Amino acid sequence: xxxxxxxxxxxxxxxxxxxxxxxxxxxxxxxxxxxxxxxxxxxxxxxxxxxxxxxxxxxxxxxxxxxxxxxxxxxxxxxxxxxxxxxxxxxxxxxxxxxxxxxxxxxxxxxxxxxxxxxxxxxxxxxxxxxxxxxxxxxxxxxxxxxxxxxxxxxxxxxxxxxxxxxxxxxxxxxxxxxxxxxxxxxxxxxxxxxxxxxxxxxxxxxxxxxxxxxxxxxxxxxxxxxxxxxxxxxxxxxxxxxxxxxxxxxxxxxxxxxxxxxxxxxxxxxxxxxxxxxxxxxxxxxxxxxxxxxxxxxxxxxxxxxxxxxxxxxxxxxxxxxxxxxxxxxxxxxxxxxxxxxxxxxx
Numbered sequence: 001x002x003x004x005x006x007x008x009x010x011x012x013x014x015x016x017x018x019x020x021x022x023x024x025x026x027x028x029x030x031x032x033x034x035x036x037x038x039x040x041x042x043x044x045x046x047x048x049x050x051x052x053x054x055x056x057x058x059x060x061x062x063x064x065x066x067x068x069x070x071x072x073x074x075x076x077x078x079x080x081x082x083x084x085x086x087x088x089x090x091x092x093x094x095x096x097x098x099x100x101x102x103x104x105x106x107x108x109x110x111x112x113x114x115x116x117x118x119x120x121x122x123x124x125x126x127x128x129x130x131x132x133x134x135x136x137x138x139x140x141x142x143x144x145x146x147x148x149x150x151x152x153x154x155x156x157x158x159x160x161x162x163x164x165x166x167x168x169x170x171x172x173x174x175x176x177x178x179x180x181x182x183x184x185x186x187x188x189x190x191x192x193x194x195x196x197x198x199x200x201x202x203x204x205x206x207x208x209x210x211x212x213x214x215x216x217x218x219x220x221x222x223x224x225x226x227x228x229x230x231x232x233x234x235x236x237x238x239x240x241x242x243x244x245x246x247x248x249x250x251x252x253x254x255x256x257x258x259x260x261x262x263x264x265x266x267x268x269x270x271x272x273x274x275x276x277x278x279x280x281x282x283x284x285x286x287x288x289x290x291x292x293x294x295x296x297x298x299x300x301x302x303x304x305x306x307x308x309x310x311x312x313x314x315x316x317x318x319x320x321x322x323x324x325x326x327x328x329x330x331x332x333x334x335x336x337x338x339x340x341x342x343x344x345x346x347x348x
Contacts, residue, residue: 027289031240032296038239043301045235048228050076056121056221059213060114062206065105075100078316081309084302090261094119100316113203121214125222126257133254136247137283229253236297242290255280273298 032039054072061067067075078100079093086092094115101111208214227250234249244252259276274295281291 028292028296031289031293034241035236035239035293035297039236039297039300040304042232042235042239042297043304045232046229046301046305048231049225050080052221052225052228056217056225057114057118059217059221060117060207061106061110063107063110065107067101067104067106071104074312074316077305077309078313081306081313085306085310096313096317109199109203112200113207116200116204117207121217121222123261125218125226126254126261128218129222129226129250129254130258133251133258136251226250226254229257232298232301233294236294237286237290240290240293240297242286242294244284244286248284252277252280252284 050073051069053076054069057076058066058069058072075097079097081093082088082096083090083093098108098111098115101114102108230246230250230253233253234244234246237244237249256273256276259280260273274292277291277295277298278288281294282288286294
């Protein structure tokens, strides 16, 4: 998987460069130069959807050790940085997030349950926003864009069963069933994990039963997050000299997110994202040079926001590891002391 991700990243990078070279590179660079520091402002605006994401994810966690908003914002930052910049098929960030939550004292079942339900609700809300974007293209775009809207609509139809799967999965005890089957296959060697998997299933069920939290996630925090991310698109286009409505910016963002998620195996959506900006932007009347400049603005955001996020992740790993190392050293010292006392007693 790691080698596949690297190969996909290389192919995507070559495709991105080819797209820029195929159009007028000077026009793209000229647009970026004219936008100047405005693109930095558009990139920094990404803090707003990160805050919304931190709030909705935090609402899924209960218990005395629930992290504060600052820690959840840090967690969102690290997770996005890993999933966006590294060849981890967009799951590496979740693994790191689990480790950080455990380091902060959150129960394993609670941490895993919040991560799974967060992914479920994100996929559901993303499908909803994609349908909104497709509806806008059908209603307002030129006839040339109807083919794109139709293809995206068929994609949504094909993915719709996921909505039913996510709606029913909390009743199926999937972790407990899989672990129990593995336990039988290994002659009972995984018996201790059956209880843990049952706790994860129970944690997922408890979150879904908090209907007010789920509805607030889907119909307040996620729309707020989408609007805040669309603000990045609108600001970038404004500084690039393209005047689009905020609704059109929301449409671009919703469809870009859908296409980028479908290409999850390509690190950072290299090449895929650039092509998507050209197709979707062209459907809304933007010229290819502006679309590529907008894609470059998204890459500038990644560099400004997510490279520091990777550095912050390394500091977080060391801070989480230090307490564990202290506990391990203390346990070894206690064990050595116990063995020494036992040895002294036997000699006496």
